[in-house]
Amino acid sequence: MPYYIGDVITDYNKLVIRTPEAFGKTGIKVLMKTRVVDIDAAKGEVVLADGSRLPYDILTLATGARAVRLDIPGASLEGVFVLRDLTDALRIKAHLNAKDCRRAVIIGGGYIGMEMSEALRNLNMEAMVLDILPRPVVRWDEEFVAPILEELEKNGVRFQGETTPLAIEKGDGKLLLKTDRGDLPADVILMAVGVVKNTDLAKAAGVALGDSGAVKVDARQRTSREGIYAVGDCCEVFHRVAKHWVYMPLGDVANKQGRVAGQNIGGAETEFPGVVGAQSFKVFGLEVGAVGLNEKEAAQYGFTPVSAFIQGLPVGRPMAKGEKLLVKLTADKATGRLLGAQCLGGKGAVQRIFALSVALWNGMTVDEVGYLDLPYAPPFGGAWDAIHVAAQELARSL
Amino acid sequence: MPYYIGDVITDYNKLVIRTPEAFGKTGIKVLMKTRVVDIDAAKGEVVLADGSRLPYDILTLATGARAVRLDIPGASLEGVFVLRDLTDALRIKAHLNAKDCRRAVIIGGGYIGMEMSEALRNLNMEAMVLDILPRPVVRWDEEFVAPILEELEKNGVRFQGETTPLAIEKGDGKLLLKTDRGDLPADVILMAVGVVKNTDLAKAAGVALGDSGAVKVDARQRTSREGIYAVGDCCEVFHRVAKHWVYMPLGDVANKQGRVAGQNIGGAETEFPGVVGAQSFKVFGLEVGAVGLNEKEAAQYGFTPVSAFIQGLPVGRPMAKGEKLLVKLTADKATGRLLGAQCLGGKGAVQRIFALSVALWNGMTVDEVGYLDLPYAPPFGGAWDAIHVAAQELARSL
Numbered sequence: 001m002p003y004y005i006g007d008v009i010t011d012y013n014k015l016v017i018r019t020p021e022a023f024g025k026t027g028i029k030v031l032m033k034t035r036v037v038d039i040d041a042a043k044g045e046v047v048l049a050d051g052s053r054l055p056y057d058i059l060t061l062a063t064g065a066r067a068v069r070l071d072i073p074g075a076s077l078e079g080v081f082v083l084r085d086l087t088d089a090l091r092i093k094a095h096l097n098a099k100d101c102r103r104a105v106i107i108g109g110g111y112i113g114m115e116m117s118e119a120l121r122n123l124n125m126e127a128m129v130l131d132i133l134p135r136p137v138v139r140w141d142e143e144f145v146a147p148i149l150e151e152l153e154k155n156g157v158r159f160q161g162e163t164t165p166l167a168i169e170k171g172d173g174k175l176l177l178k179t180d181r182g183d184l185p186a187d188v189i190l191m192a193v194g195v196v197k198n199t200d201l202a203k204a205a206g207v208a209l210g211d212s213g214a215v216k217v218d219a220r221q222r223t224s225r226e227g228i229y230a231v232g233d234c235c236e237v238f239h240r241v242a243k244h245w246v247y248m249p250l251g252d253v254a255n256k257q258g259r260v261a262g263q264n265i266g267g268a269e270t271e272f273p274g275v276v277g278a279q280s281f282k283v284f285g286l287e288v289g290a291v292g293l294n295e296k297e298a299a300q301y302g303f304t305p306v307s308a309f310i311q312g313l314p315v316g317r318p319m320a321k322g323e324k325l326l327v328k329l330t331a332d333k334a335t336g337r338l339l340g341a342q343c344l345g346g347k348g349a350v351q352r353i354f355a356l357s358v359a360l361w362n363g364m365t366v367d368e369v370g371y372l373d374l375p376y377a378p379p380f381g382g383a384w385d386a387i388h389v390a391a392q393e394l395a396r397s398l
Numbered sequence: 399m400p401y402y403i404g405d406v407i408t409d410y411n412k413l414v415i416r417t418p419e420a421f422g423k424t425g426i427k428v429l430m431k432t433r434v435v436d437i438d439a440a441k442g443e444v445v446l447a448d449g450s451r452l453p454y455d456i457l458t459l460a461t462g463a464r465a466v467r468l469d470i471p472g473a474s475l476e477g478v479f480v481l482r483d484l485t486d487a488l489r490i491k492a493h494l495n496a497k498d499c500r501r502a503v504i505i506g507g508g509y510i511g512m513e514m515s516e517a518l519r520n521l522n523m524e525a526m527v528l529d530i531l532p533r534p535v536v537r538w539d540e541e542f543v544a545p546i547l548e549e550l551e552k553n554g555v556r557f558q559g560e561t562t563p564l565a566i567e568k569g570d571g572k573l574l575l576k577t578d579r580g581d582l583p584a585d586v587i588l589m590a591v592g593v594v595k596n597t598d599l600a601k602a603a604g605v606a607l608g609d610s611g612a613v614k615v616d617a618r619q620r621t622s623r624e625g626i627y628a629v630g631d632c633c634e635v636f637h638r639v640a641k642h643w644v645y646m647p648l649g650d651v652a653n654k655q656g657r658v659a660g661q662n663i664g665g666a667e668t669e670f671p672g673v674v675g676a677q678s679f680k681v682f683g684l685e686v687g688a689v690g691l692n693e694k695e696a697a698q699y700g701f702t703p704v705s706a707f708i709q710g711l712p713v714g715r716p717m718a719k720g721e722k723l724l725v726k727l728t729a730d731k732a733t734g735r736l737l738g739a740q741c742l743g744g745k746g747a748v749q750r751i752f753a754l755s756v757a758l759w760n761g762m763t764v765d766e767v768g769y770l771d772l773p774y775a776p777p778f779g780g781a782w783d784a785i786h787v788a789a790q791e792l793a794r795s796l
Contacts, residue, residue, distance in 0.1 A: 251781045273769050281775050287777075317410075350775075355753055358762075362759075374755055
């Protein structure tokens with residue numbers, strides 16, 4: 001009999017917490033609010049918090065990751081949140097509805113911080129984003145920082161870099177975030193400073209971890225121990241460009257891993273072909289996307305990266321009304337292969353990352369990318385698309 | 399000394415006709431309003447209309463194609479237009495500005511007809527589109543017809559299929575289009591019924607034509623005669639999916655062929671890697687795109703096509719507000735390879751065709767397309783993108 005053991009069942013499509021009846025006629029036995037405290041892999045049993053044991057033939061670890069809550073005084077005060085799952089989101093929403101929240105401080109300028117600054121501005125709150133680093137979204141190179149900061153400013157979000165949070169205090173109904181650059185009053189504080197993988201149970205089961213510290217798996221999502229699979233944000237994934245197993249906790253990757261594990265458990269020998277590190281976010285009127293490796297990452301993996309950066313157009317030139325589409329491509333000088341891409345624009349940036357993700361997936365060279373056949377029409381790009389222009393520019397450095 | 403011989407120099411970026419000075423300091427000698435009437439390939443000379451001859455070492459045929467003007471009485475009356483180049487567009491614009499045009503009839507429901515119906519509606523004119531076939535844009539399959547017709551109707555464009563134009567007459571300042579389904583009054587009539595390749599000069603030069611009737615070239619844009627190149631809408635192009643040379647007169651393809659020819663003439667041995675038949679158009683609020691082969695074409699090229707059609711979403715489900723994204727994928731049952739894709743939606747359709755064009759370029763299988771790593775974020779699609787959903791659906795038929 002298959003068991004699902006977990007804390008809650010979140011339905012992200014309907015944005016609600018579901019009851020075990022959601023599994024209704026599937027024949028799956030659901031144990032909610034049930035904590036697994038140990039795995040006895042030798043005996044093939046999971047140990048529950050009440051001391052009882054459940055035997056298994058096949059076990060799938062989908063323990064995920066948890067949002068980091070900064071280890072500073074006051075980090076657990078009411079009104080201080082992390083945003084990891086639907087429960088967190090519902091908690092934040094309840095707080096905003098119950099209190100007269102007018103000022104939000106977001107700690108962390110990653111893309112969760114960016115997206116949340118927009119969400120909070122849309123509720124007419126003041127929003128400020130802090131980061132310990134000088135600039136937001138470090139996955140993207142310097143060329144992309146100015147337009148993002150401009151977009152934040154235009155929409156009333158203040159970004160303050162090089163700021164270290166020291167403590168949170170409560171006074172007269174408000175929170176006070178103390179930093180090395182002064183005190184910031186807030187009605188709500190969101191910590192968006194990354195995740196930690198939940199690998200305690202994997203360790204308890206004696207399952208091997210990879211270099212990243214996440215659970216080591218193979219292309220069929222099998223761990224080092226027979227009968228134990230791992231999927232999602234607790235395990236590694238193969239990066240097709242880096243040619244290394246990496247840690248990349250993203251929702252779409254987790255979905256694919258779950259499918260592959262399920263198929264293998266069910267008897268189909270499906271292999272997960274890996275990822276190319278495709279990602280994107282929207283902040284107000286900007287689309288921002290990236291895929292593959294940037295120069296720094298490429299150098300770490302032993303490539304000899306060269307890059308080209310262009311300001312292109314998301315539409316044909318005769319239709320242009322001041323739009324910009326920034327494209328940066330990085331390639332390996334030794335092989336001429338594309339290694340990575342970054343795009344930003346009011347529109348069309350994600351469209352290009354869609355195409356470039358498939359180019360990276362297939363290990364295409366920059367020369368070939370410069371001649372790709374793309375569905376040209378002036379509302380969607382030029383006869384030479386921004387992708388072609390950037391690739392041809394980059395080819396000159398190869 | 400390089401010569402450029404032509405009728406006019408069109409600058410599509412600025413939408414103006416340029417003078418020969420546009421070539422300014424390039425050292426290219428420009429002969430405008432100059433007609434080449436013959437090519438004496440044995441002697442290596444072009445013969446001009448005035449009987450004079452110009453010798454060449456290398457000749458590039460870029461004679462293009464011309465818009466078909468229906469062979470019916472009145473087809474050349476004032477107010478009856480084709481739309482092929484900038485000169486045509488400027489002529490149409492002048493006519494619309496000079497006359498009080500209120501009613502337009504477009505003959506031909508291809509994508510030029512679709513785009514022009516929108517352009518004319520934007521000028522507050524009545525617009526009607528006729529086609530001899532029962533439905534518009536036959537490059538797209540039946541599943542895509544209803545939403546296109548709905549979009550036309552919603553925007554006040556009447557489409558009438560199965561209608562054969564018989565003659566055009568002039569009376570009291572207006573045109574009258576006589577058809578087998580009645581007479582239609584109009585202030586302006588646009589014929590958008592395709593193109594004919596201009597191959598007379600190629601034939602005069604003794605250059606071989608391909609099965610399509612367009613000039614046969616190789617991957618370096620060389621024709622069958624040494625020293626003669628051909629590029630653009632007068633010549634064929636290699637279709638990477640069909641594995642055949644085909645006729646595909648599209649502006650972006652022409653641009654690429656020109657670049658390849660230029661590089662080869664200049665001494666670099668560049669090869670044009672071919673096309674996958676990517677195309678798109680916008681009509682009012684709809685994006686419509688296609689790439690590769692549809693089932694009918696696939697069967698003609700000897701494949702065993704199977705297809706899947708899905709109604710997906712261009713955004714994550716929790717963000718959806720009634721948007722639709724229609725995706726049809728076609729694959730070869732024998733190899734499992736993707737053969738073609740068609741998409742339609744209010745947004746995101748072209749984004750998917752961008753990605754699927756690169757998938758087709760690389761000969762990917764449907765199984766692999768179902769696991770592509772794409773830049774997921776809810777404003778741009780689901781964790782399982784519409785591409786994945788369609789590919790997984792199709793994989794079940796393979």
